[in-house]
Amino acid sequence: MTSGRAFDEMTLDGGACRDAYAGLSQWLQWTPVDHLRLKRQEADILFRRLGITFAVYGEGGDPERLIPFDLIPRVLSAQEWSTMERGLHQRVKALNMFINDVYHGQDILRAGVIPERLVLNNSSYMPEMQGVDVPLGIYSHIAGIDMVRVGEDEFYVLEDNCRTPSGVSYMLENREVMMRLFPSLFSQNRIAPVDRYADALLETLKECAPPKVSGDPTVVVLTPGIYNSAYFEHSFLADQMGVELVEGPDLFVDGDKVFMRTTQGPQKVDVIYRRIDDEFLDPLTFNPDSILGVPGVMNAYRSGQVTLANAVGAGIADDKAIYTYVPDMIKFYLGEEAILNNVPTYRCGDDKDCQTYVLENLDKLVVKEVHGSGGYGMLVGPQATAAEREAYGERIKAAPEEFIAQPTLALSTCPTFVDSGIAPRHVDFRPFVLSGKEIRLVKGGLTRVALREGSLVVNSSQGGGTKDTWVLED
Numbered sequence: 001m002t003s004g005r006a007f008d009e010m011t012l013d014g015g016a017c018r019d020a021y022a023g024l025s026q027w028l029q030w031t032p033v034d035h036l037r038l039k040r041q042e043a044d045i046l047f048r049r050l051g052i053t054f055a056v057y058g059e060g061g062d063p064e065r066l067i068p069f070d071l072i073p074r075v076l077s078a079q080e081w082s083t084m085e086r087g088l089h090q091r092v093k094a095l096n097m098f099i100n101d102v103y104h105g106q107d108i109l110r111a112g113v114i115p116e117r118l119v120l121n122n123s124s125y126m127p128e129m130q131g132v133d134v135p136l137g138i139y140s141h142i143a144g145i146d147m148v149r150v151g152e153d154e155f156y157v158l159e160d161n162c163r164t165p166s167g168v169s170y171m172l173e174n175r176e177v178m179m180r181l182f183p184s185l186f187s188q189n190r191i192a193p194v195d196r197y198a199d200a201l202l203e204t205l206k207e208c209a210p211p212k213v214s215g216d217p218t219v220v221v222l223t224p225g226i227y228n229s230a231y232f233e234h235s236f237l238a239d240q241m242g243v244e245l246v247e248g249p250d251l252f253v254d255g256d257k258v259f260m261r262t263t264q265g266p267q268k269v270d271v272i273y274r275r276i277d278d279e280f281l282d283p284l285t286f287n288p289d290s291i292l293g294v295p296g297v298m299n300a301y302r303s304g305q306v307t308l309a310n311a312v313g314a315g316i317a318d319d320k321a322i323y324t325y326v327p328d329m330i331k332f333y334l335g336e337e338a339i340l341n342n343v344p345t346y347r348c349g350d351d352k353d354c355q356t357y358v359l360e361n362l363d364k365l366v367v368k369e370v371h372g373s374g375g376y377g378m379l380v381g382p383q384a385t386a387a388e389r390e391a392y393g394e395r396i397k398a399a400p401e402e403f404i405a406q407p408t409l410a411l412s413t414c415p416t417f418v419d420s421g422i423a424p425r426h427v428d429f430r431p432f433v434l435s436g437k438e439i440r441l442v443k444g445g446l447t448r449v450a451l452r453e454g455s456l457v458v459n460s461s462q463g464g465g466t467k468d469t470w471v472l473e474d
Contacts (some may be wrong), residue, residue: 006410007151008424009074020077020472023189028072028415028422036071039181046177052170052232066463067170073178074414074427074447078474081192084147084155084431085441087340090330092143092433095162095317097333099139103129103313113332114325117315118401123371124163126278126313128285129300132302135208136437139311142201142273143433144168144446148343149412156343156409158428159323163315164275167446167466168432169233172197172240174468175444190473192443196431198240200440201273206438208307209270217270219243220260222251224276224292234275244331248276253296256303271307272297278312281464320370320404321347343409349401358405359396362389365405366456367396380456382408411456416449416467426450428458429469443471 010021016023047066076084101108102119103126108136109116111256119125144165146158175194179186202219209217223234227233238245250261251269274281280290283296300306324345327338346353346365358365367379379392396403413424431445447469448458458464 004047006424006426007154007412009149009412009414009427015148020075020080020395022075024075024185027185027188033421039198040069040071040417043071043177046180047173050173051172068451069174069177070449070465070467071178071181071417072415072422073470074429075470075472078472080155081443083153083339085443087155087338088145088431088433088441089439090334090336090339091157091160091326092140092435092439094326094330094333095143095160096137096139096435098135099133099162099311099314099317099330101333102316103132107414108329108332111332113324118319118321122316122319122322124313124315124319126316128298129311129313133304134311135210135307136236138208138435139314140317141204141208141311141435143435144430145252145433147340147429147431148409149427149429150409151412155340155455156325156440158343159320160317160326161430162317163310164277165430165432166230166233167430167448168197169236169391169442170466171432171446171469173236174446178468189470192471192473194442194444197442198237199455200201200434200442201237202241202243204434204436204440205271205273205307206249208309210304210307212214212304213270217266218260219271219273220246220251220269222246222248222272222274222276222294224280227303228275230275237273246295248291251294251297253294253300256296256300256305257302258297258306269306271309272307278315281308281312314426318371319346320368321349321401324404343406346405348396348403351400353405353412354400355394359393362393364408366408367392367403367405370402370404380408408456411450412457414447414449414467416451418451423453425453426456426458427467446467 010018012018037246047069100235108114109119141163142165144161147155148158149155152197171194205219206217220243221234221238223231223245235245248259252259258269260269276292279287281293282298283290283293284295301308324347327342330336330338346358348354348358361380365381369377411426414427416425425450427447429445429447431441434440447467449465449467450456450458451465452463
C-alpha cells in the first residue's frame with residue numbers, strides 16, 4: 001500500500017488502457033466534450049424531476065441539493081468483482097457472528113481477542129439487547145462496506161456500516177439515468193444488472209421474519225419523515241419493494257404485536273425495515289422525548305413478534321475502534337484469514353500508538369472519531385494547517401479512545417467529467433451486502449468521487465459526487 005502517486009484504474013503506466021476500460025475508452029475518444037456537457041445537463045434535469053436530493057444542514061441557504069452525478073462510469077472486471085465478493089461474504093458473516101456473540105455468550109471478549117471495555121463501555125452497545133434472540137442470528141441484514149483501491153490487486157476496507165447504511169438508491173438511479181442517456185453503451189458492453197436489488201432486499205427481509213409468522217410476512221419501511229436527509233431513499237425503496245412507507249404514528253403495539261393503521265383497519269406488521277436510529281426507536285425504552293418511534297416496539301421485538309432490520313445494537317460493529325479487530329473476528333469465528341484487508345490503523349487509545357506515533361505525525365495521517373460518519377469531525381493531516389493539527393492534537397489528548405488514525409492513502413482515480421473536461425479524480429466504493437438465509441449481493445455498488453482536484457474526501461456532504469459502477473460479465 002502506498003501513499004504516493006495514485007493508482008489509475010483506467011490507464012497502465014505505459015499509457016495503454018486496461019482491458020476492463022477498453023470499450024469505455026474508445027467511446028470517450030469518439031464522444032465530443034460538448035455532447036457530454038449536454039448530457040450532464042440532461043442528467044441534472046432527470047435527477048431533479050425524480051427528486052433525488054440530499055440534505056446539508058447548518059450551511060445556510062436551501063439545504064436540499066442535487067447530489068453531483070458524473071457521467072463516466074467506473075468499471076470493474078469480473079475477476080476483480082469475484083475476489084471482492086468472496087471477501088465481502090466472509091466479512092459480513094463474521095460481523096453478524098460478532099454482534100450475536102457480544103449480546104449472548106461474549107466468547108470473543110472472554111478469549112481476550114477484543115478488550116471488554118471497547119465493547120461493553122461503548123455508547124453503541126445496547127444492554128437492552130443482551131440475551132435477545134433474533135431470527136437466523138442476523139443483526140445486520142443490510143451492510144454497506146466502504147472500500148478503497150490503491151493498486152492493481154490492492155483493495156482495502158475503510159469502514160463497516162452495519163447500522164443504517166444509505167446510498168443504495170443512488171446506485172440504482174445512477175444506472176437508470178445512464179441507461180436513458182447512453183443506451184448504446186449498454187448494448188456494446190456486457191454489464192451486470194443491478195435492478196434486482198429491491199427484489200433481493202424484500203426476499204431477505206421476509207426470510208428474517210419471526211418464526212411464528214404464517215403466510216406471507218408483512219414488511220414496512222419506517223422513516224423519520226420528509227425532513228430526514230435520506231427520505232428520498234426511504235420512499236424509493238418502499239416503492240421499489242411494493243411495501244408501505246410508514247412513520248412512527250402509523251404504527252402501534254397491542255399485546256406485544258405491532259399493527260399498522262390502514263383505511264381497512266389495523267394490519268399486523270411482521271418486519272420493520274427501520275431507518276430510525278436506536279435512540280429514537282421506542283420512547284418507552286430509549287429517549288422518552290422521541291416522537292419518531294413506536295411506543296412499545298421493543299417489547300414486541302424482544303418477545304419475537306416482529307423483526308427489526310437492522311437489529312437494535314448492530315451499530316457496535318460500526319465503531320472505528322472495533323473495526324481494527326475485524327480480521328481477528330474472521331480468524332476467531334471462521335478460522336480463516338481475511339480476504340479483504342483493513343487499512344493499517346493506529347488506535348489512539350493505545351498509549352504506544354498515540355504518544356510515539358500519532359501525535360508526532362499528524363501531518364501524515366487521517367484521524368477520525370470512532371463514532372463519526374459523513375466525513376465530519378476528521379482531520380486530513382497533509383491538507384490541514386499547523387494550527388488545525390495542533391488543535392486536533394489537543395482533542396486527541398483529552399479523549400484518546402475516541403479516535404483512530406490511518407495513513408493518508410493515495411485512493412485510486414477514475415476518469416471523471418469536470419468543468420475543464422475529462423480528468424482523474426479519487427474514488428471509493430460501497431457495495432451493499434444482504435444477509436438472510438443466504439448472503440446476497442448485486443454486482444455493483446455506490447462509487448463516490450471527490451470532484452475537487454486533489455481532494456480525497458468523497459462524501460456528498462463534503463462536496464463529493466457519485467457515478468455508475470459497471471461490473472463486466474465474463
